[in-house]
Amino acid sequence: MQYSITVRNIWKMLGYKWILKDVSLDIPSSCLTYIYGSNGSGKSTFLKILGGLWKPTKGKIHILGYPPTSPVAKKLVGIVVHENILYDELTVIENIQFHLGFYSSYNESWVKEILGLLGINKVINKKIRELSFGWKRRINIARALLHSPKILIIDEPLTGLDDAGRASVKRIIRYTINRGGTVIVASPEIDKELIEDIDHVFYKVSGKKIFLQGGFL
């Protein structure tokens, strides 16, 4: 089996509190990795470390051979965190153009496809601050996908979305895996609809550690 991400002995301290202790795991390629656990268990922290947004206090991670904070790894990863990270003062299209400006070789037809799949064309000229939470969520997901990343990381992918939004996100996740991509999601509970017909593995976060719970590959 091929692995997209290898995590070895990760520790993370925030403030004076350990959030993760000695986490080691491998994330297989071309499948869905589902990380679940109760609120405050460290799922979001772990995803932010995988996406290169935070550095671990100790330990090593390799994203297809590169450290997650390196610019090369960031071209390979698309991350959606729980917070809205878009610029409220800018319009949807300005946020998208700003993002794409950093990727010299993006595929224009792919960008159009993603915007269409998530139904973003309707609000393309609106400022982010004028949009609802659900729309912001969709645009955050689109932003993470625009540069065709090999690895997509989404924290609580279905939170705050209506039925149409949930269906779009599920379609995007399947689509990414079918194209040979790797998807990592974190959520307090397992959404059975999300894992239907997709190769997947489960990891449970508990007691500041992450345990393999099984899966179907």
Next chain:
Amino acid sequence: MSFLKKLYLLLQKDFLVELRRSYEIISIIAFPIVATVIFSILNPQASTMNSLSFILIISLLATLFITTTSFIREYEKTTIYYLRSLPLTAATLFTAKYLYTFFIVLLVTLATTGSMVIFSGFLEINISILALLLLYTANLAAISSFVSALTMYSEGKYVLIPLITTVYSFPIILLSSSVINKLSIYEEIYWELSILGLHLIAFMIFAVFLSEIIIEE
């Protein structure tokens, strides 16, 4: 993608966001103008040297406010995750924030100088004074960007900003006061201006080198 293209994209985004938050820019400019009018009323016979000292003080005070619009605003609005998910190094990000801060501090310095000429009429502008104002502004902007990055994750940032900025600015203030004293007795100021220039280069090297560490959470 070249370093300059990335800088351009980051600066373009910062200025567009600033333009959409025009009330902040207006208040930043209004402060030196109002302060200058009050100064002119209280000191109708102020000398060029006193007027110059006043400009330096106003620029320093405005810098304290501008410090909160750099990295700190990105962190408070969670857009720092947007920036950190892009394929950029911390050094590129720091340099872009430095240039943005430099333009804003320069705007304040120019507004104060212009108001001083209009309302006081005692400020005699010459090349030496312009060189001092430019180097002083460039140094303040470097200190401001560094302090903003250094304190963005701290809960006590609004106490730390004036404290750290004043400590770091102390050598600049001492050198600038020496320049003002020498200007008043028509002495050469080449040596002091050179040290101000060298301080800027040394501080930027120090800050860019440390940015990889301090921009991490």
